[in-house]
Amino acid sequence: MRTLLLLLALCLAASGAGIEDAVTEYELANGLHVIIYVDSSAPVVSTHAWYRVGAYDEPRGLTGISHMTEHMTFKHTDRYTPGTFHRTVDEAGGYNNGFTSTYYTGYYEDLARDRWELALELEAARMARCVFDPEEFATEHQVVTEEWRLGRNNPSTRHWQAFEALAYTAHPHRQPVIGWGDDVARYTADKVRDWYERYYDPANAVLVVAGDIRPEAARKLIDRHFGRLKGKPVERTDFYDLEPEPDGERRAELRLRTRNPSLLVGYRIPGFRDTADYYAGEMLGAILGGGRTSRLYRRLVIGDGLATEVWASAGVTLDPDLLYISVRPRSESDIPAIEVAIQEEVVRLAEEPIPAIELTRVCNQVRADYVFAQDRVSTMARVLAANHLLHGDWRAWTRYPDRVTRVTPEQVRQFARNYLTRERRTVVALLPAKDES
């Protein structure tokens, strides 16, 4: 009991003071937002350049084009010809990569501190001086098509795509980041160049430099590489209210070549702008299916023996999203009983008092994860970039443990009552094709 009280106290004490001291933040005249984070525990520097562009921005007919653009920015700039971009970083003993998501496209280089300026040179070239050669495009287009095919041959990827496409009718959350096949087939070099020119702009980006550096020296180098780039306002459409409220349960069954049934259940929840609700949703997801002591694990895996694994989590995005539950049923025939059990647990959450210890467990985990993330400068750079782009302020991350801690059992109950209803639910089962079972 003493341990419990101690932990409760610790949970309330999570603070971002140390991080605040390590951060220098400013904006260049061209609009590039810069975050410098000092951590001298290892002689390395992680440089991240992220852009506010992703699947969210893609209209019908152009789904996946942010990802295609990401590929092309590694190909050719004023100074780097195909194949030399990665080789330059490799030969500097660094790691680099890019990734595309719903809300952003990001790039990074991890390098030893004595040569990290190379990252600035590469990222400034990527931001302003990419070349879109039609022949090089044609080859990379084939590469991206092969990447798309990898997903088509993966039952689990198709299950998620079907689930999201059913849960939303209008919002871009329904689109896979890699794009729909017909769209992927129809990209052209011109369309990709247009996309690049529209979104790859200092005013639409954040540059995070994290590691063993002195802020003043870093600032000089950043000014030298990025200061002269021209910036322009970048317009983006806000789809926050686009998705209509669901008017009933949606269900589908997917039969593919797999030996494993799988079940996805999602409830439509509000977005991050409804902040109080958002943190309650995070808490609820963890209580339901975050770990081996979560309610659904104890019920489905241990108690009823209907599933081998179960997870639940609230979506961490700006716009209205899903609280999803992912179940690996022991067999296809267990699925109806699993659905009944999930419904019973949801009702129990909505109607019965929630013991404080369940909330304490979650906030202890959030606090520990907050500390664990600080182990690695590239993780910190990612966290700072993502929070700046998603929430407009990297401090959203340092505030997070406290905000989760403030959630009350009653807020969690209210959240379950409001949003975890049958009308707001989407259920998609992945089942073995008839000749597989």
Add this chain to the structure above:
Amino acid sequence: MNRVAALIVILALAAGAVPLHRDSLPNGLVVLTYEDHSVPAVDVRLACRSGAARDPENKSGLAGLVADMLWRGSATMDDDSVAAELEFLGARHSSGTDYDYSVVDLKVLTEHLGRGLELLFGGVLSPGFDPLVFERVRASALSSARRTHDSPRAVSMMEFDRLLFAGHPYGRPAGGDTADIQALSLDDARGFHRLNYVPNNCFVVVVGDVAPAEAVRLVAELTADWQPAEIPALAPPGPTVPTGLRVRLVERPDLTQSYVTLGHPGISMTHPEMLATRLMAYILGGSALGSRFGDAVREQGGLAYDVRCWFDRRSLPGAFRATVQTADPATAIGKMREEIRRMHGEGPTARELAGAKQYYTGSFPLGYSSSGGKLRLVTEAELHGLGSDWLDRFPAMVSNLELDELKQAAARQLDPDNCYITVIGNVTRQELELPGATWLD
């Protein structure tokens, strides 16, 4: 306590060296501590030198199942109580098995290190082996093993292993074969644990916010009664050596790509030519971007998203394997074989070697700049007996490599003419264009 402390030998390393301490306890348990106080957290790994290669015949998956059971209750606490306490502490725990070893991992805030270690060693030394828990863990392992079959890439690799390592434990899936897993019993698990989880067959890696002497003291206290025992040597037959191209094709009309694995026997991690071979393979196909494979197949050919090759780094000789996923397997295999042949015949260029050296030496500090990287590197060094100063010596070892050493490695360790090839995809024998190949059913 004083007696134990007196027996601890702490090897102080030269100034500026990697702060790694290696200590041996009286029962043979080795404790490696990588001290790093930058974050108030500690990673602890119990590594056992017995992995899936120790699974008895027809009992594949056993090592993995046993490792899973070690976080699932002890003599004094049931499964649910262990999970509840770990999760309440905000700790992260996991377990895993590869062919050569098994691990039980813990990540915990410094303030909870003592309790975390009690829970870890409680399970490792005296697992609860509750029959109901065992049944659940087995069902989960079975589900994971089945799931592997959903990945054509994994199936291609498994088929390749079955050919190359016929009759050898590396030929079975490390996670177990579905039929084998179903038949595993609690007695099998108890037997495997009794035989393999002895202190002289294990080591502990501690990374993070704790002084070496304190880490050793804590581990020594919790393992004082753990008795050493003899471990029988593992002496399986070597891999089978293919003559010519021996190809297994699994036709899958539902797939839109073919999943190819191509290769032949490799060398063990401790083979004197391993480092030169690693750099040579990195130049040939270390990644889909910036290697010879990458240039030919992806960058110029547009044939695949990913193409690469590597030599297994295992205790016993493993495989050389090259993989690609593509809608045009004939062209991709042709280009990869051409590159293997060219490397085999000519070796890398001086320019390529210089680039590879820069990558390996330059990225080495990045590799251990995180606690996860430190765990991985220290585990690898200890497992293969590379010496506790290996982290310090590695950059110089790479820098000292000569071009001729890589050329010799390419000539000796690559064999473009004698390979196994497995292909899973919507393709026929004719379309693969492999004249003279022997087709295996």
